[in-house]
Structures are given as structure tokens and as C-alpha cells.
Amino acid sequence: MPDARRPRLSPEERRAQLVATGVNLLAEHSLDELTMDVLARHAGVSRPLLFHYFDTRQGMHLAVVTTARDSLLRASEPHPELPPRERIRDTLLRIAEFVRDHKGTFHSLVRGVASGDPAVRRVVDESRETNAERLVEAFTELGTPDTSALRVALRAWVAFTEETLVSLVIEREVAPAEVVRFLEGTLDGVVAAAGELAI
């Protein structure tokens, strides 16, 4: 007899549900701890079913990390109608609020950059790239020349930001607005230094 509380899901919906369970587990587990066993237990499904949906643990990690990354990127999508400075501030604030509200997920994402698995690393790296690219757009609108020096500097600044968010928002529970004020205060100096970098 089908369980009335558990409506029949399409394979896509069931897979999405398993991925969502995996993303939630990142709040308490590192990627390395997120094994097929752990996910099967929390999702209340069998290991063979997981292997049916993801083939390998690596495939499952890739799906989970991609979903976590996409929700961060979506939550911090720049508002194109804002002028560049306000857009940067608004985007940073939404990132900091996402980190406050999804501490474990963000921590796993940042740590995932150094995952041994190149495919997982690439997924996380892409979010750094996207965040750096958003900043490049805002600064070129402000008249800063679009150079590789600017790109390198902004990408490194994204790493600076990640570390700051972990230290201030996750470990010290500093208010997002205060953290954004600090981050903004460091950004122009980095962009100015990139202007002097001959590469």
C-alpha cells in the first residue's frame, strides 16, 4: 500500500530530493564525511538506490556541491538596476547573509576548493570565478581598465572575502552589514594596487 505521506516522485524529483538532503548534510559534515552510507541513512533510502542515481560517491559529491554552489550564486545574483558601488555592496551583503543562514554549507564549499577531486574543485572554483567576474564588471563600469592584473587581484580578493566570512560571520557571528563595511574598505586598495601591476 503506498504511503500517503510520501507521494510518488518522478525520478528527477527523487534525485533532486536526495541532492537536497546531501546539501543539508553539508551543514554538519565535511564533503569527505558525506559517504553514500551517510546519505542513504539520512535520506531513508538504500545504498543501491543511491548508486542508481549517482553511479559513484564522486558523482554524488559533484551533484551536491553544484547545487550548494548554485544556491549561493543565485542568492547573491547582482541587481543590474543598481549603480556599480551599490550593486557591489548589495551583492556582498546577500553573500554574507547567505553565509550567516547556511554556515555549514558555505564552510564545506570553501573547504571544497581544496578537495582532492578535480571535478569538485572545478565546481567550487567556478563560483570564485563568477564572483570575481561580477566585480570586474562593476569596476569596469566605474572606469577601471579590464586587465589581467585586475582579474587576478579580484579573484584573490574573493579568497580574502571567503576567509573573512568564515572568521567573522561563521566563527564570531559578526553582523553581515559590519563585515561588508570591512570588506568594502579593503577593495579599492586592492584594485588600485592592481593598476600598478605590470603583467
Add this chain to the structure above:
Amino acid sequence: MPDARRPRLSPEERRAQLVATGVNLLAEHSLDELTMDVLARHAGVSRPLLFHYFDTRQGMHLAVVTTARDSLLRASEPHPELPPRERIRDTLLRIAEFVRDHKGTFHSLVRGVASGDPAVRRVVDESRETNAERLVEAFTELGTPDTSALRVALRAWVAFTEETLVSLVIEREVAPAEVVRFLEGTLDGVVAAAGELAI
């Protein structure tokens, strides 16, 4: 008959030699690729011998990463006789030169921060801490108050530095002195912003 080219080593010497082989392999392999099999093959020893010396792959990784980290920290030991500004520049230059001369090792160390293994991560984290601590010392000598804001900011700036070194010294082969000029140009802005951070 003993091989004349291979003098008998003490267990400590033999272990150190195996660790050194592992560190050299980091130039071409990620930590995840550095298995007992790979190390046994390159060191010309049996797997059981490796297990005798390191117990587990994790134990071997820990020994290799600790040795790699210590050689970076030793190579960039601050010269206490220099005044703070020059000491910072000199230390940064020696780090950048180490990265130029040991590209793969540095890359593995930076990536090792996000290793799934907490013990390995701690070893690499400690080198960030040490580098941040060296900067805190120099800035407090310059009269900057020693606050948690300063410490958080300088730790995040070390992450900024690592990313910059990978992008500029490893990927683009920019000269260490040029990279150091850029890094120095970003440092005071970060320290000033930390002065405004109320935590």
C-alpha cells in the same frame, strides 16, 4: 652483497628519505594522488616497508605535508634585525622565491588547506597562522593596536597572498619582486580597514 651506492641508513634517515621523496612528488601530484603505491614505486621500496614507517596513508600524508610546510616556513623565517617594513618585504620576497622554486609543493600545500583530512588541514592551517602572526608582530611594532580585527584581517590577507602567488608566480611566472610590490600595495589598506572593524 650490500650495494656500495646505497649506504646503510638508520631508521630515522630512511624515514626522512622517504618523506623527502614524498615532498618531491608533490611537485607533480596532488596529495590525493600520492598513495602508498605511488610513493613505494618512486622510492624503490616495498609497500610493507612504507606501512612499517607510516602506519597509514594518512600518516604518510601528514609527514610529507608537515615537512613541506616546515621548509616553506624555514625559507621565509623573518630576519629580526630588519625594521618592520623591510622585514615584511624581505619575508614576502623569500616566500615568493620559494613558490617560484617549488611550484608544485606550494600548490599542494595551498590545496591541502581544504584536504578532507582534519589533521592534514591543521598542519597547513598552522602555516597560515604563523604567517599571519609574523605580520601581526611587524604591525604592532609599527604601532598598530593588536586586536582580533587585525588578526582576522591579516589571516585573510595571507589567503589573498596564497591565491595571488598561485596566479602570478605559478601560472603566469611573474617575477617575485613584482608580485611582492603588488602585495605590499594592498597590505596597508587591509590593516586600515581592520582598524575600523568593531569586533
